[in-house]
Amino acid sequence: MVQVFKNLAQTQNPSLAATNKATLVISFYKNTRMLDLVLASLETQTFKNFNLIVCDDGSPSDIVKTVHVKLNQLPIPSLHLWHEDIGFRKNRILNWAIQHTQTDYMVFIDQDCILHPEFMHEHITHQKAKAVLCGRRINLTERVSRFLSPVKIKQHFLENNIWWIILGGLFMKDNNGIKGVYYKNETLRKSANKKMRGIVGCNFSVARQDLLDINGFDTRYEGAGFGEDSDIEFRLSLNGVTMVPFCNTAVQYHVFHKLLTRSNENGTLYDEVVRRNKPQTDFGLKQQLSET
Numbered sequence: 001m002v003q004v005f006k007n008l009a010q011t012q013n014p015s016l017a018a019t020n021k022a023t024l025v026i027s028f029y030k031n032t033r034m035l036d037l038v039l040a041s042l043e044t045q046t047f048k049n050f051n052l053i054v055c056d057d058g059s060p061s062d063i064v065k066t067v068h069v070k071l072n073q074l075p076i077p078s079l080h081l082w083h084e085d086i087g088f089r090k091n092r093i094l095n096w097a098i099q100h101t102q103t104d105y106m107v108f109i110d111q112d113c114i115l116h117p118e119f120m121h122e123h124i125t126h127q128k129a130k131a132v133l134c135g136r137r138i139n140l141t142e143r144v145s146r147f148l149s150p151v152k153i154k155q156h157f158l159e160n161n162i163w164w165i166i167l168g169g170l171f172m173k174d175n176n177g178i179k180g181v182y183y184k185n186e187t188l189r190k191s192a193n194k195k196m197r198g199i200v201g202c203n204f205s206v207a208r209q210d211l212l213d214i215n216g217f218d219t220r221y222e223g224a225g226f227g228e229d230s231d232i233e234f235r236l237s238l239n240g241v242t243m244v245p246f247c248n249t250a251v252q253y254h255v256f257h258k259l260l261t262r263s264n265e266n267g268t269l270y271d272e273v274v275r276r277n278k279p280q281t282d283f284g285l286k287q288q289l290s291e292t
Contacts, residue, residue: 001292002096005080007071010051017077022105022124022205023051025097027090030059032066034111034255039070040150041114047121051103052078055093058085091217091228095285098216101208109252110202113137114153116182116251123205123250130210131242132233135203135250138180141168145256158253183248193245199233203252210241215284220269227266231273231281239279 010017024042028035035054042052052074054067064082071078081096083089098106107123109115123133140148144165148157158165159182166177183189211217214235221228233243273281 001083002093003082004100005068005071005082007068007074007076007078007080009075010077010079013077017051018102020049020051020077020103021047022049022107022120022127023053023097023101023103024107024109024120025053025055025094025101026109026111027057027094027201028054028059028067028111029057030063031111032063032070034257035067035070036150037114037148037153037255038109038111039074040153041117041119042074042076044117044154044156045115045120046117047124048076050076050107050120050124051101052076053097053101054078054080055090055097056080056082057088057090057093058083060085088222089219091221092219092288095216095219095288098208098211098285099289104208105205106208106211107205108201108203112255112257113202114148114158114253114255116159116253117156118182119250119252122246126246126249127205127207128242128244129207130240131244132199132204132206132210132236133244133246133250134197134199135246135252136176136179136197136200137203137252137254138166138176139254140165140256142256144168148255179247180251180253181248182251189249192248195245196243197245197247198243199229199236201229202254203246203250205250206236206241210236210239212285213279214239215280215282215286217284218269218273218281219283219288221266223266227270230270234270234274235279235281238277
């Protein structure tokens with residue numbers, strides 16, 4: 001069963017949460033240092049009318065208490081959703097976010113991704129019917145990641161030093177360095193987004209109803225890695241939802257960390273979903289609600 005915490009901004013001004021334009025969903029587990037950096041980037045956003053849901057995949061009780069303190073310091077209406085740690089269950093806690101959100105539009109990121117100040121503005125103002133905005137990220141080097149602090153984020157350190165950050169990461173695998181540059185010019189944006197791109201779970205946005213129509217995320221995926229992002233993209237596409245590339249527009253910066261263990265079983269599961277060729281999963285939000 002999911003536990004729900006509402007921060008002070010949520011409880012003291014419930015009408016604000018109900019009228020905000022979108023909900024930002026952060027996948028989270030244990031790492032409060034990274035969460036501090038992400039929350040600092042939320043305070044720099046030029047667009048303020050959004051809610052926050054932190055989806056916690058089973059952090060221990062001391063971490064949970066710390067998260068609650070941090071959320072109470074935010075002026076953003078926020079929820080903290082938590083369930084017991086019995087393995088990787090990210091998709092399950094994300095389904096609870098679909099259930100508990102108060103807005104029609106949802107933006108999804110991970111705990112290790114710092115947002116450019118225009119990130120929420122771009123996702124919200126460019127939302128389209130039956131479409132997913134598919135963003136990307138720049139991978140920060142270990143040195144830059146160690147240097148970062150909430151104060152540095154609020155001082156716009158990353159935006160002000162983006163070129164030497166890109167140069168410093170040129171030799172990193174999958175750095176995607178140039179995708180860390182925020183383009184204001186529409187011609188540059190169109191050029192950067194000629195190539196079709198799919199969903200990366202750390203940077204995409206979609207209408208809540210489109211997720212409900214496919215019964216949300218498939219809870220069978222376990223372990224970080226291939227499968228869960230491809231699954232949600234495939235099933236949304238079957239339901240007539242278009243993938244819209246969104247590079248150099250909704251920019252985010254990925255904090256360096258060691259690679260997580262990947263599950264080999266996810267690929268097999270995804271192959272099964274493709275063979276089934278149906279948009280609705282039988283292992284999604286409806287099944288979770290029936291358990292309560």
